[in-house]
Amino acid sequence: MSALPRQSRFERDDEVVVMKFGxxxxxxxxxxxxLIEIVRSRSAVRPIVVVSAxxxxxxxxxxxxxxxxxxxxxxxxxxxxxxYVRHEALADLLVGGPDYGKLDGRLREEFRELESLxxxxxxxxxxxxxxxxxxxxxxxxxxxxxxxxxxREAGLNAVHLDAQNCIxxxxxxxxxxxxxxxxxQRSCEVVGPVLERNMIPVVGGFIAAxxxxxxxxxxxxxxxxxxxxxxxxxxxxxxxxxxxxDGVMTADPKLCPDARVIRKMSFEEAAELAHYGAxxxxxxTMAPAMRxxxxxxxxxxxxxxxxGTEIIARASSLKRVSAITAKRNxxxxxxxxxxxxxxxxxxxxFAAFDQQSCAVDVMAASLGHIYLLVGSAAALPEIAAKxxxxxxxxxxxxxxxxxxxxENIRREPEVASRAFAAVxxxxxxxxxxxASDRTISFLVEESKAQESVQRLHxxxxxxxxxxxxxxxxxxxxxxxxxxx
Ligand code: ADP
Ligand code: ASP
Ligand code: MG
Numbered sequence: 087m088s089a090l091p092r093q094s095r096f097e098r099d100d101e102v103v104v105m106k107f108g109x110x111x112x113x114x115x116x117x118x119x120x121l122i123e124i125v126r127s128r129s130a131v132r133p134i135v136v137v138s139a140x141x142x143x144x145x146x147x148x149x150x151x152x153x154x155x156x157x158x159x160x161x162x163x164x165x166x167x168x169x170y171v172r173h174e175a176l177a178d179l180l181v182g183g184p185d186y187g188k189l190d191g192r193l194r195e196e197f198r199e200l201e202s203l204x205x206x207x208x209x210x211x212x213x214x215x216x217x218x219x220x221x222x223x224x225x226x227x228x229x230x231x232x233x234x235x236x237x238r239e240a241g242l243n244a245v246h247l248d249a250q251n252c253i254x255x256x257x258x259x260x261x262x263x264x265x266x267x268x269x270x271q272r273s274c275e276v277v278g279p280v281l282e283r284n285m286i287p288v289v290g291g292f293i294a295a296x297x298x299x300x301x302x303x304x305x306x307x308x309x310x311x312x313x314x315x316x317x318x319x320x321x322x323x324x325x326x327x328x329x330x331x332d333g334v335m336t337a338d339p340k341l342c343p344d345a346r347v348i349r350k351m352s353f354e355e356a357a358e359l360a361h362y363g364a365x366x367x368x369x370x371t372m373a374p375a376m377r378x379x380x381x382x383x384x385x386x387x388x389x390x391x392x393x394g395t396e397i398i399a400r401a402s403s404l405k406r407v408s409a410i411t412a413k414r415n416x417x418x419x420x421x422x423x424x425x426x427x428x429x430x431x432x433x434x435x436f437a438a439f440d441q442q443s444c445a446v447d448v449m450a451a452s453l454g455h456i457y458l459l460v461g462s463a464a465a466l467p468e469i470a471a472k473x474x475x476x477x478x479x480x481x482x483x484x485x486x487x488x489x490x491x492x493e494n495i496r497r498e499p500e501v502a503s504r505a506f507a508a509v510x511x512x513x514x515x516x517x518x519x520x521a522s523d524r525t526i527s528f529l530v531e532e533s534k535a536q537e538s539v540q541r542l543h544x545x546x547x548x549x550x551x552x553x554x555x556x557x558x559x560x561x562x563x564x565x566x567x568x569x570x
Contacts, residue, residue, distance in 0.1 A: 101131040102281065102322040106291060106313035109141035110330040111387035112229055115179045121233065122240045124328065124390050125286065129242065131323075132281050134316055135288045137233045138309040139225025140176075143169055144292075151221045154207035162204045170197045173228050180236040189235045193228065200224045215259035220301045223250075226290030226309070234288035244286040252276050253294035253315055255302045258443070262294060262302035263370075264315055273319035281320070289316065310368040314382065318374035325380055327367065328387040333395030334359065334366055337410045341536050342543045348395050348408055355408050355491055356382070356397045358524050361447075362489035363413030372397070406492050407501060407546045412535045413487040416447065417463040418515075421456040423477040431476060432456070438472045439465075448487065448527070459487060459529075486535035489527035490542065496523040508545040509538050 105128065107121050125133055139147075146165050154162035170193070177189050203221060207213055213221070230246060237244035252273040255262035280287045291309020294302045304311045310327055317325040334356065335345040351359075357372035366384060375382050376399070385394035421435055435456060439446055442465035450457040460466070463483045470479035488509075495501045505526060506514065515529040530538050 102134065102317075102320050103128055103131050104134045104136060104313045104317040104320070104322050104325045106136040106309055106325070106327050107138065107233075107387060108309065108327070108329045109138045109143070111328050112137055112139075112233060113141035115176060117387065118176065118180060118233065118236050120387055120390065121328070122237055122242070124387060125237060126240070126242060127390070129286075132284070133286050134277060134281070134320065134322070135233065135237070135244070135286060136291045136309055136313045136316065137226065137229050137288065138291050139229050140172065143172075143225040143229070144222055144306070147222050147225055148218070150204055151207055151213045151218060154204045155211055155213040157208060157211065159205065159208040162208065163201065166197065166200055166204055169225075169228070173232055177232060177235070180232075181239045185235055185239060189231065192231055196224065196227055196231070216300065219259045219262075219303045222303055223290075223293040223301050226293050230288055230290035237286065237288065242286055243284065244288050245280050247276055247280065247287045247289050249289045249291070249293045249312060250295035250299070250301065252289065252319075253304075253312060254297055255294045255304070257296045257300065257302065259302055261305040261443075261445070262296075264294070265297070268297070269315060270319040273316055277316065277320055304370070305368065307365060307368040308370075310371040314371045314374040314380070317380050318378040321378070322380055325375055325382045327371075327382065327384045329366060329384065330386065330388065331366060331384075332386045332389065332392050333384045334364070334397070334409070336408070336547050337539050337543050338364065338366075338412070341412060341539045342410075344540075344543060344547070346547070347393075349393060350396045350398065350400075351408055352493065353382075353397055353399060355493060355524060358489075358491045358522065359409050359411055362411040362487065362491065362525065362527065364409065364411045404493060407490050407495055408492040409490075410539050410542045410546070411489045411491060412539050413447070413461075413489070414535055415483075415532055416459050416461055416485050416487050416529075417466065417481050417483045418485050418529055419458040419460060419466065419479060419481040421458065421473070421477045421479050422454055424454065425476075426454055427451055427456060434476055435473065438469045441472070442469055444469065459485075484532040485529045486532045486538070487527055487529055488535065488538045488542070489525050490546070491525055494523050495526060502526055504545055505542060508541045512538060 111117055111121055125135055146169055150162040150165040173193055177193060181189050207217060234244045234246040254265045254268040254272055277287050291312035292303050294304060296302055313325050331339060333347040335347055337345040339345045353372045353376040356367060360367040360369040360371060379399055382397040383394050386392050423431055444460050444465040446458050446460055448459040463481060466481050473479055490505055512530050512534045
C-alpha cells in the first residue's frame with residue numbers, strides 16, 4: 087500500500103471521529119435508539135457514521151441470490167419480501183410525518199431494484215461474483231438510508247452519502263481492494279464539504295465501486311475496513327468500531343466464556359488477531375489506521391460507557407500472549423515436487439492459486455514440499471489439475487488453525503512449550519508461517535478447535551491479573567512444515 091498524501095483540509099483533525107456500527111448494533115429499534123444516543127454523544131465533534139446491513143440481512147441476500155440462480159424465484163422473492171417488511175417496520179417505528187413518506191418512497195424504489203436483480207438472476211441462472219456484489223450491497227444501502235432518516239428524526243443533522251462515490255476499488259469482486267489515491271481524493275471531495283457544514287455523513291459500509299462505477303464489496307465483515315479507509319482519507323482523530331462485545335477479547339467469547347477484554351493493544355497485534363480469525367475486526371482494518379497512525383477503539387454499543395479496547399501504535403515490550411484465535415474450516419494443502427522447490431515452481435503454484443482467486447493464508451516449505459492453508463477447498467481440484475505436470479497437490483479439509491498472538495512471543499521458548507503442553511494430546515501439527523514474532527500457530531482437527539482454544543486460554547489466562555510476563559529468547563521453535 088503506498089502512503090499517499092491526503093487531500094483533505096482536515097489534515098489530522100482530531101475532531102473527526104468515524105463511528106462504525108455493525109449488524110447487531112442496527113438490528114432492531116432498541117439497538118437503533120442506542121446508536122442515535124451514541125452518535126448524539128459525539129455531536130460536539132464531527133462524527134462520520136458508517137453502518138453495516140441489519141444483522142443477518144447479508145446472509146439472507148446471499149440465500150435469495152442462490153435460490154434465484156437455481157431457479158427458485160418464489161423462494162428468493164419471499165426472502166426479499168421479509169427483508170423489506172423488516173425495514174419498513176423499523177421505518178414506521180423510527181420516522182414520522184412527511185419524512186416517513188420520503189423514506190418509504192426511497193426504500194420502495196431500492197427494493198424494486200433488488201427484485202429486478204433477483205429476477206435477472208433467475209433468468210441467467212448464474213450468481214457470478216459481479217452480480218453477487220451488486221446483490222449484497224443492497225443490505226448496506228437499505229440500512230444506511232434508514233439510519234440517516236432515524237438520526238434526522240432524532241434531531242441530528244444527518245446526510246446520506248453513497249459509499250460508491252467515496253471508495254474506489256479494483257475489480258476483484260467479493261474481496262476488492264481500494265485504489266488509495268482515488269479513494270482519498272473522492273472521500274475528501276464527497277465527505278469533506280458535509281463535515282464543513284457541520285452535518286453528519288451517514289455511509290453504508292462494505293460497499294464500494296470500481297473506477298467504471300461497477301459495484302464491489304470489501305469482503306465479508308468489510309464495514310470495519312470502510313471505517314478505517316474513510317478515517318485515513320479524512321485524517322480522522324479516531325475510528326470507533328461499535329459492536330456486540332466489550333472490546334477485543336482474549337478469545338472469542340462464543341468459544342471461550344472466560345475470555346476477557348484487552349484494554350490496549352498495538353496495531354500489529356490487532357492485525358494479526360484479525361488475520362488469524364478474530365471476527366471482531368475485518369483483517370484489512372488496521373492497515374489504513376496504522377499508515378496514518380489513527381487510534382482505533384472497539385466498543386460495545388449495548389454498553390456505551392464501557393472502556394472498550396484501544397488499538398494504538400505503541401508496541402508493548404512485554405513478551406506475553408494477548409489473545410488466542412481460531413480460524414475454522416481451513417484446508418491444509420501439500421504441494422510436492424520431485425525436482426525440488428525453486429522460484430519457478432513457487433511462481434507456478436502461486437499463479438495457479440491466484441487464477442482461482444484462492445487466497446493463501448499461511449505458507450511453509452521444506453525439502454520438496456510446500457504447505458499452504460486456504461479458507462476453502464472449492465478451487466483445489468482445479469488447481470491440482472493445473473499443476474499436474476509440475477507437482478502433486480494433496481489436501482486435508484476440516485482443519486482449524488489455532489493461533490496465539492502477542493508481542494514478541496516467538497522469542498520466548500516457554501510460551502511455545504506451555505502451549506504445546508496444553509494441547510499435546512490433540513494431534514497438533516506445527517507450521518512455520520513467516521517472520522512475525524507475534525504469532526505461534528498450529529493446526530488441529532476442526533472438531534478440536536473449541537477445546538484447543540479453551541485449554542490454551544486456561545493455560546495463559548487463569549491468573550487474575552493477566553498472563554505472566556515471560557523472559558528469554560527462542561530461536562528454533564519453528565520447524566518448517568513439520569508433520570503437515
Ligand atoms: P459486527 O456485526 O458488529 O461487525 P461481528 O459479528 O462481525 O460484529 O464481530 C463481533 C463478534 O466477533 C463477537 O460477537 C465475537 O463472537 C467475535 N469474536 C471473535 N474473536 C473475538 C475476540 N478475540 N474478541 C472479541 N470478539 C471476538
Ligand atoms: N454486512 C456485511 C457482512 O455481513 C459487512 C459487515 O457487516 O461488515 O459481511
Ligand atoms: Mg463485523
